[in-house]
Amino acid sequence: MSPLTTTVVLSALVLAAAGCNKRDEPAPQLQFRPTATVKDIMTSIIDPEADVLWNSVATIVSVKGTEERAPRTDEEWAAVRRSAVQLVEATNLLRVPGRHVARPGEKSENPRIELQPETIQKMIAEDPAAWGALVDRLHDAAVPALNAIDAKNAKGLFDAGEHIEHACEACHQRYWYPPKEASAWKHEPGGRLDESAVPSVETNKGGTITGHIRVNGNIPGNQVIRMGMDPMCAPAFAKATAGKTMNAEKRPVQEVVSATADGSLANVFVSLQGSFPSASVPAPADSSRLSEPVTIDQRGCIYFPRVVGARVGQIVLVRNSDELYHNVHGASARGNAFNFSQPKAGIVQELRLKEPEIMLKVTCDVHRWMTAFIGVVSHPYFATSGAGGTFTISNVPAGTHTIQAWHELFGVLTQTVKVMDGSTSTVEFTYAGK
Numbered sequence: 001m002s003p004l005t006t007t008v009v010l011s012a013l014v015l016a017a018a019g020c021n022k023r024d025e026p027a028p029q030l031q032f033r034p035t036a037t038v039k040d041i042m043t044s045i046i047d048p049e050a051d052v053l054w055n056s057v058a059t060i061v062s063v064k065g066t067e068e069r070a071p072r073t074d075e076e077w078a079a080v081r082r083s084a085v086q087l088v089e090a091t092n093l094l095r096v097p098g099r100h101v102a103r104p105g106e107k108s109e110n111p112r113i114e115l116q117p118e119t120i121q122k123m124i125a126e127d128p129a130a131w132g133a134l135v136d137r138l139h140d141a142a143v144p145a146l147n148a149i150d151a152k153n154a155k156g157l158f159d160a161g162e163h164i165e166h167a168c169e170a171c172h173q174r175y176w177y178p179p180k181e182a183s184a185w186k187h188e189p190g191g192r193l194d195e196s197a198v199p200s201v202e203t204n205k206g207g208t209i210t211g212h213i214r215v216n217g218n219i220p221g222n223q224v225i226r227m228g229m230d231p232m233c234a235p236a237f238a239k240a241t242a243g244k245t246m247n248a249e250k251r252p253v254q255e256v257v258s259a260t261a262d263g264s265l266a267n268v269f270v271s272l273q274g275s276f277p278s279a280s281v282p283a284p285a286d287s288s289r290l291s292e293p294v295t296i297d298q299r300g301c302i303y304f305p306r307v308v309g310a311r312v313g314q315i316v317l318v319r320n321s322d323e324l325y326h327n328v329h330g331a332s333a334r335g336n337a338f339n340f341s342q343p344k345a346g347i348v349q350e351l352r353l354k355e356p357e358i359m360l361k362v363t364c365d366v367h368r369w370m371t372a373f374i375g376v377v378s379h380p381y382f383a384t385s386g387a388g389g390t391f392t393i394s395n396v397p398a399g400t401h402t403i404q405a406w407h408e409l410f411g412v413l414t415q416t417v418k419v420m421d422g423s424t425s426t427v428e429f430t431y432a433g434k
Contacts, residue, residue, distance in 0.1 A: 069223075088143055115176060213405060214263040236324065238300070267408075269358065270406075295317045298342070317350055334357040358377070358406055361373055362374060400419075403427060
C-alpha cells in the first residue's frame, strides 16, 4: 500500500470513529421557557376558541322564524378549523413543565369560593397525573371536533362540542370552584365560604316613573339551547313550559333578546343613579321593615326570571324546582359571590347580597347555558321591564334624577327625569338593533 493510500484509509477510519462517538452522545435536552401562565392560556386561547366551536353550529329562533347556523363555505370551515387547532394544541401548552398557574401575587377574584392560584399550583405539584389526565381529556374531546371540521360534518362538530363541555367542567370542578365537600379546600385557610346574613331594608314614598323600552332596527335571534349534555333537562323543560309559549316551537332558547315584533324589549334592568340616604339599611332587629324576598327559580334547566333586581341586604331566594342536580354560581367582583349546590327539587337557598353591583351574573356549573342577572342597588328605585317593554318605579323622591337602563346585549342607556311628589313621569329608552 502506498503512503498516500495509507493516509487516506487512516483518515477515513478516524472520521468514522469520530462519527460513531458522536452518535453515542445523548441528544441535547429540550429546554422549555414557559412565559404565559395557565390562566393566560385558559383566558386567551382555550375559552375563546371553545366558544367559537360551541357557537359554530346552532339553531337561532327569532320573530322572523328559525335559522339553522353551521359553517357552509370553505372560508367558514377554515375559520372554525383555526379555532379547533388552537384548542387542541393549547392542551400541550398546559403540560409544559415549570408553568405557573397565575402571575406571582395574583389572587382569586372570589376567595373561599374559587380556589387561590397557590392552592391550584400545590394540587398540580402533588398529583401531576390527575392534572395530566384532565388535560388529556380535553385534548381527546377536541380532536374529534377537528376531524369533524376536516370532514365538513356539522353534526359531528355539534356532538364534539358536548364532550368538550364535559371535559372543561370536570377540570373546573377540581381546580377552580370545587364543591364544598371537596378535599381541595383543606389547602385554603378557613375552608370554603358560608354566606352570612345582612339586614334588609325599607322603601320611601314620592312620585312615580313609568317607562317603555324598545329596540329599533334588526332584532337579533336567540340561540337554541343544547340540552343534550344532561338527558334529564329536555323532559324537565317540557314539563316546566307545558301550556306556556316561550317561542313558536316551544324550543329552549337562550333568551338574550326577549322582544316582541314591534321591538318592545323585556329583561332590561332600570335603576336610578346616585345615593339616597333616606333609604338606608335598617337595624337588624327591626324585623317589621323587612322587604319581600326576590325569588329566582330553576325550572326545566332555565333560570326564571332571567333578570331581577334586589336591594343590598334584601333576601334573595334561589329555588330548585327540577328533580335533578343544579349548582348556583354567582361570580362577583364586589363581594357578592356565592357558589352552592342544589341536588334535588324543593331546596331553597337564602342569600343576602352585600354590595351594589350592576350586574351580578348567575350561572350553573352543571348546565353552562343557565344564565340569570341580578341588579344589586343600595336603594329601592329600580325595576325590570316586562314582556311589553314597560316598567314602573314607585315612591321616587322628588327632584331631577339620572335613570339608567341595562341590557345584557345592547348595553347601557341613561337619561334624566324630573319627578314630583304625587305625580307620574314618563321616560322612553330606545336601543339600536344589531
